[in-house]
Amino acid sequence: MALGLYGRGDYRGVITIIGTGHVFDIAEPTAFIIRNLWPGAVLVEADEPPRAGSPRIYAKAMEGQAERARRNGVRAGGELASAAEAGRAVGAEVIRMDTGAARAMEEMWAEMPLGEKARYAASGFMDRALRRGRPVKFGAKAPERDGAEIRRRRYPTMVRKLIDERDERMASEIEKALARHEDVVAVVGDGHVDGICRILGRGDVRTVRLRELLDSEAMGRVRSAIWEGSF
16 A cells, blocks of 8 residues: 655545556455445446457457456456446446557557567567466566566557556546546556556555555555555
């Protein structure tokens, strides 16, 4: 559990951002936070269901995510569905804030230089080969910052289209929700949390990160803080 340290903190409203992973068994702790914070709005990083004719690269990405989730015994994006259900249970406005993911991926592929496409395709192949037959595990430590910088250098188009531009869109949706509600919870992939916090530019954003959701001891501290009113 951490407070963001990203800026001014000069406007009203309470924001909690839950950083998740769409292939992990974290639906229960995600829903717990929402049910016990009773926010006015719950925003989820959820796109519309893919339709016939969705870009092939998007369909393949979704297939890979679904396979990884199955290996962990869950449904891909199950924590987002659980968050939306918990939001409705407490009477919150539930908002899909990441529509257009298929279009973003299509635009990414169209704009990628040939060399970046080759690196992207090769990394996807290696990822599938290394993970085949083994469940995905996530350590207690956060991913290293230099890993994110390496990814940005190797795949600048991918990072711009799938991370940066989506961070901007989701931060904008959070701000819009704050115009209607004083307390909002946003549930997003953990890789979006830092970017969204920087864009919001305030120092009082409450965050719960994926490593905490996956660690029973850390999640116990989050639960206690919420119950005690010190979150």
